Amino acid sequence: MSKYTLTQLEQHEEFIRRHIGPDAGEQAEMLACVGAASLDELTERIVPPAIRLPAPLSVGPSYSEAEGLSAIRALASRNKVCKNYIGMGYYGTEVPKVILRNVLENPGWYTAYTPYQPEIAQGRLEAILNFQHLSIDLTGLDLASASLLDEATAAAEAMALAKRVSKAKKANVFYVADDVFPQTVDVVKTRARCFGFEVIVGPAAEAVNHDVFGVLLQYTNRWGEIGDYTDLIAQLHEMKAVVTMAADIMSLVVLRAPAVMGADVVFGSAQRFGVPMGFGGPHAAFFVTRDEYKRSMPGRIIGVSKDSRGNRALRMAMQTREQHIRREKANSNICTAQVLLANMASFYAVYHGPEGLKCIAQRIHRLTDILATGLKSKGIDLKNASWFDTLTFTVADNAALLARATAADVNLRCDADGSFGVSLDETITRADVAQLFDIILGAGHGLKPGLIDEVLLATGSGSIPASLRRKSEFLTHPTFNRYHSETEMMRYIKRLESKDLALNHSMISLGSCTMKLNAAVEMLPISWPEFANMHPFCPQQQAEGYQALIRQLADWLVDITGYDAVCMQPNSGAQGEYAGLLAIRQYHESRGEGHRNICLIPQSAHGTNPASAQLAGMKVVVTACDKLGNVDLDDLRTKAAEMADSLACVMITYPSTHGVYEETVRDICGIIHQYGGQVYLDGANMNAQVGITSPGYIGADVSHLNLHKTFAIPHGGGGPGMGPIGVKAHLAPFVAGHSVVALEGAAKDNGAVSAAPYGSAGILPISWMYIYLLGTKGLTLSTQVAMLNANYVAKRLGEHYPILYRGRDGLIAHECIVDLRPLKEACGVTEMDVAKRLNDYGFHAPTMSFPVAGTLMVEPTESESKVELDRFIDAMIAIRHEIARVESGQWPVDNNPLHHAPHTLADIMDPAFDQRPYDRQLAVFPSDAVKANKFWPTVNRIDDVYGDRNLFCACVPISDYE
Known part of the structure; x- marks a missing residue:
């Protein structure tokens, strides 16, 4: 047991005070409310004696923010950030500073929750819809997901989809081209073993020699070659196979869309659209397929629906596929999204627009052409005859080349067969190409990138076959052609952020989805180059x-978990x-x-x-x-x-x-x-x-x-x-x-x-x-205060609503379930009504109808102060009084503030509002706390049924947003 209190903290333990919401006085008041003399007594009453740890954790002391930043800066300095040409799905990128500051480093974006309450999530829903639209446009297919975890896991999901939808029902082989990235093959094989599929890896052209339900191709492949798979895909379709394709998102700007070749599923990493490498992640994967496969899509899909006023509104589509409904019959695990990173990639596309993206992609390709032309002129043997940004080659003296690269702090791709690879990206300059000539050819080679560029401009380059050059337009929607100045982009991001309720506005009391403080000092280091710009496959000594x-x-997690x-x-x-x-x-x-x-x-x-x-x-x-x-x-x-x-x-x-x-x-x-x-x-x-x-x-x-x-x-x-x-x-x-x-x-x-x-x-x-920063003392206090906050909420709400389950001494652990079923039976007010009415009070709803239908599950976390807890509790009590007016018949079941919630500006400006039995003040300013800090939902309650029956998952005309 901890024996710690906030009043005993030393000066260097200031961060504990910053992280834990209730101060010592507030804790004393809440302990009195729940009938406990101390945190330790409360803990002893909640946690069974047989499982309490006999000794404190061994994590160590707590530290101040300054000490923490100093310590992690020392760790960062031990990373060596080199110029990386390794590629293999990870590339240098320029994160537009307007996106870095206003999205990645902005709590309005990074503290938001999954948009299960779409009325207060229209901003990030629009950003994700932009990501889907971007994915659809670049691939040429019909339906995109809201993002998956990474390219390799997307490949595993593509294989599973192929098996679900393939008409080659007796086939059990998934064929993987041998030029697919090795990490992707690795993840696919792991998943295939679970499903009992046989995986065959071999030359792409030989897929037709096997009885397959699906095939995986890479475009462009790991060596940099750009393959035209049109004829191969046609043959595979005759065999009833489903063709999946991993694609490089930047290359799709200039290459023929995979759908034109006949691909059924296209996926890949969106990392190089303005998301740092980060030693491997997090990065969003895009995933696009045919409309007829929509019921087999993995993960989440954002769709366009309408609200109760008939206005366009966005939501997560086909939510019946969620695991808490379909359970083991689910297509995939729903927790497979990288929304913040998908949003960054979508904003990158919005900021640059189609012309800006073409400029970036064409410049990458032109520099690759310059490098290739120079190397070939000096007799270097290129393994690939076509390329977008990647060249694979051999040299006479590998050791000398590696020595020159190491001396220059340059990482090349080193293949098992002794060949080398270079992948260029948007950060590469002419000077970098000149340095590559020096590294690969040695001193005295006499090549000048500028002269080679002049030759290429005069003679042209055939490195992308004419048949594989993109001819179709993309990103013609106004959203991608409107916000190219930083001023406009900043305002667009802010406009979307203002539609979303995140932790920077109020508590998000989701049961089993702990939404605690994500402290600014914890977030700072992820933007440092020493962490952000590391390639996951760099020499590990770097x-x-x-x-x-x-x-x-x-080591800390081993101590904390007991494993x-x-x-x-x-x-x-x-x-x-x-x-x-x-x-x-x-x-x-x-x-x-x-x-x-x-x-x-x-x-x-x-x-x-x-x-x-x-x-x-x-x-x-x-x-x-x-x-x-x-x-x-x-x-x-x-x-x-x-x-x-x-x-x-x-x-x-x-x-x-x-x-x-x-x-x-x-x-x-x-x-x-x-x-x-x-x-x-x-x-x-x-x-x-x-x-x-x-x-x-x-x-x-x-x-x-x-x-x-x-x-x-x-x-x-x-x-x-x-x-x-x-x-x-x-x-x-x-x-x-x-x-x-x-x-x-x-x-x-x-x-x-x-x-x-x-x-x-x-x-x-x-x-x-x-x-x-928290150390042993702070970690333990955090747990105890989380349980105190939860029991305080349960105690106060229990005087107005049934609390469904309790443990020892009538106490709970860290979350409580508010049972609304009796109220629904008594007067027809549902858990959905309460959830949406909470939006009017400025709160995100607790977890709804899980794990018990007709309930709300509340988890307040240790980061919320008593003031915020009371504000939430008071809102729930006020809602209970509103329900009582429905129970008494004062308000009709279908015409009351709960039924119409959430309320928008459009509601209170509507003359027809006067026909309702409650006034505008009660609708939108139901408490003094709301008057002081009003959050305005931008759409009314959304029609889920309409959205599923009229599935539309790309950008709608810009006029619909205005």
Whole structure:
């Protein structure tokens, strides 16, 4: 137990005061409200004695912000930022400063939540719609997703889609061209093993010699060659195969659209559209396919609908595919988006416009032509006859070339066959090309880039075949042709931001989606060049700072989780679940028990759990919960015994999804272990464990950690995320490996789950700073205050609404479920009505109808002060009084402020408003707090049914926004 209070903090522990919302006086008031004398007493009453940690964490002391910045600056200085020509899906890019400052470094964008409440998310929805429109235009296909995690995982999703929609039903082979990026092949093979698919890697042209359901091609390929696949795709279509294609987004600006060649699915990384390399991520992947495959699309899709006033409005389309509804039948795990990075890429396209993008792409290609022409003139053997930005070549003396490159701080791609590669990007200049001549040819070569350019301008270049040059226009929509000055761009970004409610306006009290402070000091380092501009495949000795940061962060997470090792590769919580289940699966296989494939999942589990189990090739068996919401031990024991020979694991969430510390958690672990299974403990609710208990101490074998929740990485409107897994020693040999970069403690052939070896390493400095600054004392206090805040909310709201589940002494852990079902039965007011009415009070709604339909689940986090908690509670109480007026018949069920919520300026300007039984003041200024800080929803309640029946997922005419 901590024995710490805010009044005992030293001066250098000031950050703890900054992170934790309630001050000492507020904590005392809340403790009195919930009937506890201290945080320690409250913790002892909430957490079962058998699972409380016997000693404090070993993270270390707390530090001030200045000390934290100094320490991480020292780590950053150990990274050596070289000029990178490695390519392979990662490229230098110029992040427009107007986007860097106003999006990446702006809490109005990076603290926003996934747009499940679209009426208060129209800004980021428009930005994502722009991303979809951009993807559609460049690829020539019909329907784009809102982004996926990275190019390699998008390839795995493309393979799964191909199997779902292919008419070659008896085929079980997915054919991968041997010129696809190796990390992509790695991730595809990992996913294929789970699904039981056979993967054949070979020359693209030989795909027709196999009975395939799908094929993966790369355009341009890893060597830089631009292939015309038109005839090959036609042959594959005759075989009923689905053709998927990985494409370079910048090359598509000047190359023929893949759809013209016949591709069915096109995907790739949008990184080089203004997103830093970040040692591997986070980066958004685009994913586009045919309209007839829309019901099989992975991830999220943003669509155009209309609101209750008939105005255009945006929303997440086809939400019935969400995991909490379809569970193990879901097409993919919904937590697969990189929204903040997709927004940056879309703004990059808006800022440059089609002509600006052409200028950038043509300049990259022209410099590549200059380099190629000069090298060929000196007898260098080029491996590729066509190119956009990448050349592959051989030289007589590899050692001499490498020595010159090392001396010049230049990284080239070094292939296993002894050849070299260079990939140019928008940061490359004529001087850089001249330096490449010196490195590749040695001194005295006599080549001048300017002279070569003059020759090329006079004679032309055939490096892109005429048949493969883009002839179609793209990005003709006004949005991409209007905001090219910084003034206009700044105002466009601000206009969209103003439509969105984020943490910089008010608390976001989402159950199981911890939305805590993402401190500015934690965010600062991700923009530093030493972290932002590192290539993930650079010589690893150049990344000593990253390696040290990752090792220390892993050590801290080992201490916090009670596990023996941590794998940093999964780049979302959903990927962490998948990676943890893969480790369990490979562990069983290593013991000759590969037949173990049953995953037991309680009814109350997160919806991502069944979807992840399905992706890992397991069969889901649901176990019951008792009337108190706890796992039914008798049912669990019965099913574990019945399926003992096939039992792979159980997936549980702790504290439970119902927000309670279940007393029988160690019994659950014991039952599963008794029958040969492993325990996967979902880390979504780690914010109620850190410093108090831990999954490893409880008895679990593996967990994922949502660094974007518990450890302060912001949600970014629905991504980025990081989901590293902690494992016990027996599972450590089976965590994800990587085909390009050797990872300590992981076998290379274990298979990768993400494109980069350390996932989205570029945001790990955020969690490093969070833990370093808080230290043992701050981490433990944060957990205790999170539980205090939750119990304070539950206590006060419990006087007005039923609280569905409680644990020991009538207390909860970190979240509570407000049961609105009795009110719905009594007067017809729904959980949706309450959620939308909260928008009028300036709040994002809590988690709606999960894990129990007809409820709201509230998680306040430790970062919210008592003032903000009271403001939220007062809003909920006021809404309860409004419901009472519906109950009494004073307001009709279909004509009251809850039914019409949220209210917009258009509502109160409408003369017809006078026909409503409540006034405009109550509609839009229902409290003094709202008058002081009003957030205006820009659309009324959105018609989801209309949006699904009239699916439209690209930019609408600009006049519709004005």
